[in-house]
Amino acid sequence: MATWTYRHVDLEESPHPDGSPILRPVVPLMRAPGTAQLLGVIDSGSPISAANASLFGQFGIDIDTDPPLFELGLTVGGQFARAPVFEVTLWPHPPEHAEEAVSWQLPLVARRGWRMPFAVLLGQRGWFDRFPTRIDATTSAVEVQRAQVSIQRLTNPASLTGRDGIRWTGRYAKCLLNGTR
Numbered sequence: 001m002a003t004w005t006y007r008h009v010d011l012e013e014s015p016h017p018d019g020s021p022i023l024r025p026v027v028p029l030m031r032a033p034g035t036a037q038l039l040g041v042i043d044s045g046s047p048i049s050a051a052n053a054s055l056f057g058q059f060g061i062d063i064d065t066d067p068p069l070f071e072l073g074l075t076v077g078g079q080f081a082r083a084p085v086f087e088v089t090l091w092p093h094p095p096e097h098a099e100e101a102v103s104w105q106l107p108l109v110a111r112r113g114w115r116m117p118f119a120v121l122l123g124q125r126g127w128f129d130r131f132p133t134r135i136d137a138t139t140s141a142v143e144v145q146r147a148q149v150s151i152q153r154l155t156n157p158a159s160l161t162g163r164d165g166i167r168w169t170g171r172y173a174k175c176l177l178n179g180t181r
Helices: 053-059
Strands: 003-007 026-030 037-042 049-052 070-076 079-092 104-111 120-122 133-136 141-145 149-152 174-177
Touching (some): 037 079, 053 079, 053 104, 070 104
Parallel strands (some): 037 120, 049 104
Antiparallel strands (some): 026 079, 049 120, 149 174
16 A cells, blocks of 8 residues: 655644644545545544535535435534435545545535534544554654555445444445455
């Protein structure tokens, strides 16, 4: 697996009390190759990845009428709410333009009332369960192992309950990561 390295980014939030900027571990993302970059902030404390609800229309998802995989209560930016979770495909933008982007599908919480200075919060489910990641605050760098993510297409799955008890529905009910389950 190749390692991609990204620099931490100042998102122009209120600085630390000493005046130094808050630097966030950021991975630039795309909805598809060649589309505008989205900022994805890595947060190992978030149990699942989440995004601004307004982003889902760009994926062709109507969060009010399309059936979600499931609903989940989640606190983002100090605000707790139940929100629908949909399966989407994202592409990490390679740090070097010559490298090939890799897509992956992830469960993404559609969070209304998003006030964060970035589009996607990359959490434990959806990011860390797909990409081995090392965050180094001493060098302000994020190292991401470019995982080989493949999806097993099931012919007619009604649902699948994972080892963690989450019920998955839809065309892609099971992910295989590096040939393991």
